[in-house]
Each structure stands twice: as C-alpha cells, then as structure tokens.
Amino acid sequence: MSYKLAENSFRSVFKTIDTDLVRWFPGHMGKGLKQMQQKLRSVDCIVEVHDARIPLSGKNSDFKYTVSGLKPHILVLNKADLIEPSRKPAIVKSLKTDYPHVVFTESKNQQCTGVKKIFPLAQELIGESNRYNRANAEDCNLMIIGVPNVGKSSLINAMRIRFLRKGKATSVGAVPGITRSVLTRIKLCEKPLFYMFDTPGILSPNIPNVETGLKLALCATIEDHRVGEGILADYLLYWLNKQQRFQYVEAFRLDRPNDNILEILSHIAKVNNKQIKIRDTLNNYLIKPDLNLAAHIFIKSFRNGDLGKIMLDDDLIKLK
Ligand SMILES: Nc1nc2c(ncn2[C@@H]2O[C@H](COP(=O)(O)OP(=O)(O)O)[C@@H](O)[C@H]2O)c(=O)[nH]1
Ligand SMILES: [Mg+2]
Known part of the structure; x- marks a missing residue:
C-alpha cells in the first residue's frame, strides 16, 4: 500500500535519550581472539558468516586485516531468505573491495544453492593461495567465524547434510597440545581431503x-x-x-x-x-x-x- 506523505513528516535522524548508549555495547574483541589466533594456524580458508539484513553493519573487519591476514576468506551472508533477492547485486557491489567473495545462503532451507557453492569456492581459493606453514599439509581445513546468532551453527549443519549425506559427521580427535573442543573437526570430503572445524569462532561485533x-x-x-x-x-x-x-x-x-x-x-x-x-x-x-x-x-x-x-x-x- 502506498501512502501520500507530507514532506518531512517523519524524523530524519534518530535521537536516543541515552546518548551514551554505545558505551553499553560489548567492547572490542577480547579473549576469544587470542584463542582464535592459535586455531588459525591450522586453517586454510575462513568462512565468515554474517546476517544478510546487515551486510555492512557490525562485521569485524579488524579480524580480516589483522588476524586472518592473507588467508582465503569467504563472506557468507546468511538469512538471505529475509531480504529482497533484487538487493543482492547492490550488496555485492558495496562489499567488493573488502570482501571479493560473497555467497548468500539460507541455511534453514535444504534446497539452498548458496550452501553448495561454499566448498568448491574454498577449494578454488585455497588452490590459488600461498599456504605458508601448511604448504605441505595434505588436508585442507575450513573455519567458520562470525558474531553471535547469524547462523554459524545452522550453516555447519547445512554443510554437513549437503556433503556428508551418507552418514554421521566424522569427528576428529584432539591434536596434542591444543584444546580438544577448539580443534574438533569434521570431514567434508575424502578426495581432496577436506575438514571443517566443528566449533565456530565467535567474534564480537564491531x-x-x-x-x-x-x-x-x-x-x-x-x-x-x-x-x-x-x-x-x-x-x-x-x-x-x-x-x-x-x-x-x-x-x-x-x-x-x-x-x-x-x-x-x-x-x-x-x-x-x-x-x-x-x-x-x-x-x-x-x-x-x-x-x-x-x-x-x-x-x-x-x-x-x-x-x-x-x-x-x-x-x-x-x-x-
Ligand atoms: N530466517 C532464517 N533464520 C536462520 C537462518 N539460519 C539460522 N537461522 C536462525 O537464526 C538463529 C541463530 O542460528 P544459529 O545457527 O544458532 O547461529 P549462531 O549463533 O551463529 O551459531 C536460530 O534461531 C536459527 O534458526 C536462515 O538462513 N534464515
Ligand atoms: Mg552457534
């Protein structure tokens, strides 16, 4: 329905009563960051999940530039079922400089084609990348990261269903010296040998x-x-x-x-x-x-x- 509106009939800026509101928000990335940094040593490609309704707001670009460095990075915009599909090209365009690889997903929808794209894209990006300390490793590891509630766990489950249809996800035991819970990983594919860390990395929003x-x-x-x-x-x-x-x-x-x-x-x-x-x-x-x-x-x-x-x-x- 369209409504005839007098010009300036609505507020043009949002004034909060509490101008210090921003101070109530959680601080910058804290403890979790250090743990994630250790975990990253064995990661070959980062899959950052964010909410498609706020593709620009709240992503922690600090993470991309200071922590994950030059590792291949895919930005998954999940909950794409909640946005107008026609807005996707404009979103991709706005993100292009910082995030050249964007995939939209609806991780609760089993038919979602986006979920299917992540793995081949990761394979391609890892193939093109310099793996430094992992240059001789035969296996490839993906890690999912993102702020709370954007659908990281749902995406992991959706990927499991997609790639491991035949049976239960294979959990891989602890690697000595590193906390078990942090390094539990599941097999995505045998040839090439691909794993995904089972536990998502949780970021604080920016x-x-x-x-x-x-x-x-x-x-x-x-x-x-x-x-x-x-x-x-x-x-x-x-x-x-x-x-x-x-x-x-x-x-x-x-x-x-x-x-x-x-x-x-x-x-x-x-x-x-x-x-x-x-x-x-x-x-x-x-x-x-x-x-x-x-x-x-x-x-x-x-x-x-x-x-x-x-x-x-x-x-x-x-x-x-
Ligand atoms: N509409 C919609 N909701 C989703 C989608 N993926 C996850 N959710 C919901 O978002 C909430 C948070 O999901 P979860 O996977 O626990 O997020 P996490 O905290 O990042 O692991 C849950 O209520 C999910 O059901 C999606 O693609 N679309
Ligand atoms: Mg979760």
Whole structure:
C-alpha cells in the first residue's frame, strides 16, 4: 500500500535519550581472539558468516586485516531468505573491495544453492593461495567465524547434510597440545581431503556508532536488554518510516503510518489485549497498555519477516 506523505513528516535522524548508549555495547574483541589466533594456524580458508539484513553493519573487519591476514576468506551472508533477492547485486557491489567473495545462503532451507557453492569456492581459493606453514599439509581445513546468532551453527549443519549425506559427521580427535573442543573437526570430503572445524569462532561485533548497535540488536546479534526493547522498537519505527516501508501499517491494522512509537505500541497492546495493572499515587489500580510487551511483539514481527523483506543497511547502500 502506498501512502501520500507530507514532506518531512517523519524524523530524519534518530535521537536516543541515552546518548551514551554505545558505551553499553560489548567492547572490542577480547579473549576469544587470542584463542582464535592459535586455531588459525591450522586453517586454510575462513568462512565468515554474517546476517544478510546487515551486510555492512557490525562485521569485524579488524579480524580480516589483522588476524586472518592473507588467508582465503569467504563472506557468507546468511538469512538471505529475509531480504529482497533484487538487493543482492547492490550488496555485492558495496562489499567488493573488502570482501571479493560473497555467497548468500539460507541455511534453514535444504534446497539452498548458496550452501553448495561454499566448498568448491574454498577449494578454488585455497588452490590459488600461498599456504605458508601448511604448504605441505595434505588436508585442507575450513573455519567458520562470525558474531553471535547469524547462523554459524545452522550453516555447519547445512554443510554437513549437503556433503556428508551418507552418514554421521566424522569427528576428529584432539591434536596434542591444543584444546580438544577448539580443534574438533569434521570431514567434508575424502578426495581432496577436506575438514571443517566443528566449533565456530565467535567474534564480537564491531559497533562504531549507536545506529550500528541498534541494527545489530534488531537482528538479535546482541542482546535486547543491552539496548532496551523500547528503544529498539522506536528505532525500528524510525527506520521503517524513513525508508517508507509501511507494511507495518497493515500488519498491525493501523489507519496510517505514524512516527510516534508510544501511539503505535499502545495500539499494538490494545489489539493484542496486553495490559498491566499499576498503582497510581493514590494507591488506586490503573489498567495500562503493556508497552514493553507491545515493543517485544513489534520487534518480533520484524525478525519473523512479517513486516516485509527488510535489509537494514538499505539506508547505507544506494539504490542502483
Ligand atoms: N530466517 C532464517 N533464520 C536462520 C537462518 N539460519 C539460522 N537461522 C536462525 O537464526 C538463529 C541463530 O542460528 P544459529 O545457527 O544458532 O547461529 P549462531 O549463533 O551463529 O551459531 C536460530 O534461531 C536459527 O534458526 C536462515 O538462513 N534464515
Ligand atoms: Mg552457534
């Protein structure tokens, strides 16, 4: 549905009440990094997984440049089922300089063609690369890394199903001197001998500003409580209106787009019959709409794709 809008009828910038919000976000890569660095010695190709709804925001490019160095690197943009396929070329173009090898996947979809592409691409990149300390190793190792909740485990499972259809994934025992849990790997292929580390490497997201943090939180890569569901819901509304993505109007049976989050949340609480009882200053009970629950419903509808296929970095990637 399209709506006639007065110019400047919506906010053009998002003002958070707490300007220090960014300080609440987790710090830079910490302890995990050191462990991953050790693990990397036996890795031949890195498969970095990120959420396709935020292809530019939150990726830890520090990792690519300072830790993984010159190792072959594939960027997998997972949850591609939640974005408009027509946006893929523009995403690839925006990432080209930093990530020349991008694959879109839907790891919960068994028919996904992207999952199938990762292995041959890794083989090709390793073949072209200088393997330094591993030049004489006969086997090749892949490692999956990425920030929480982007679908690393789901991708590992999808790859297992794809390549090891015949039986259970083969776990490989510990290598002396290195923690077993870190170096458990599964066989992907016999000829050529290919393994994948079973445990994904977990990165902390890179959060240079509040909006990046809010986008990461909307995609559930950092916990909601770090931001607060009210602020998250307000940012989502701001973003949807700014980008003129008005599917929420129908989804929540509103009359028209509205930039006031309190009005939207009161409405959602009312139609879902979510109320709370509170006491006023005179100790009388009042029935109020449960705005927190409404915020939760609003955010969830975005995460489920009920508000349309939304790529949150659309405001950073120009329409072609
Ligand atoms: N819509 C959608 N959801 C996915 C996809 N892959 C994973 N998920 C969901 O995302 C959440 C996190 O997945 P998980 O594999 O545990 O992520 P990890 O923390 O990176 O290992 C789970 O609820 C998955 O069901 C995908 O391709 N599409
Ligand atoms: Mg996992």
